[in-house]
Amino acid sequence: MSGPGSTTTAARSAAAPPPRRPTGNSRLRALGAALIAVLAVGVGILLVNLLHNPKSGAQPPTASRASTAAPVTSATPRATASAHPTSATSSARPSASSPRPTTQPPAGSGAVAPVVILNDSKIEGLADAASGPVKDAGFTVDRVGGYISTYNVPVTTVFYEDDLKAAAQNLQQRVSGIVKIEPIAGTDIKLYEPGKLILVVTRDFPTPAP
Secondary structure, three states: OOOHHHHHHHHHHHHOOOOOOOOHHHHHHHHHHHHHHHHHHHHHHHHHHHHHOOOOOOOHHHHHHHHHHHHHHHHHHHHHHOOOHHHHHHHHOOOOOOOOOOOOOOOOOOOOOOEEEEEOOOOOOHHHHHHHHHHHOOOOEEEEEEOOOOOOOOOOEEEEOHHHHHHHHHHHHHOOOOOEEEEOOOOOOOOOOOOOEEEEEOOOOOOOOO
């Protein structure tokens, strides 16, 4: 007969089921759960980086605010340019009170004398053409004609008596093309007429356009 201790041991062994070995399905479930946990952690890290990264897509709202503020600053130069239209217009207009420079004194002022105009060129009508500027200068043309003399007159010259030098200078200043003035004394000009200036025009004298 067995004792009470052996009966208790046998009863325990009969009551406790044998340990189960893990099957293949349980292993797959555990592996899937681990993968899901790893993926969840990775997605969480990625979201945190996207939300806190300054180079991510969080900047477009700032850029849009800057672009909307740009037209306000660009309108400032236009307002500044149009703030003083009166000063710009006044500076562009010449002053009405400033006198205009004159190239010659008004006709009729200064010493004058009657003028005889002689043509010493082969240009027909040159003496008549020269009478216009002489009259415009305020002088009286006594007559015009041809110049025939052995005295060489290379350029347009006014010959004058001693007491008519001021009138000769005045005529030279007023009529363009008169190169020089010269005393008539000592020349062999045959057409000497007392009290008159002798204007001998040569081919270099500028004639007005017809």
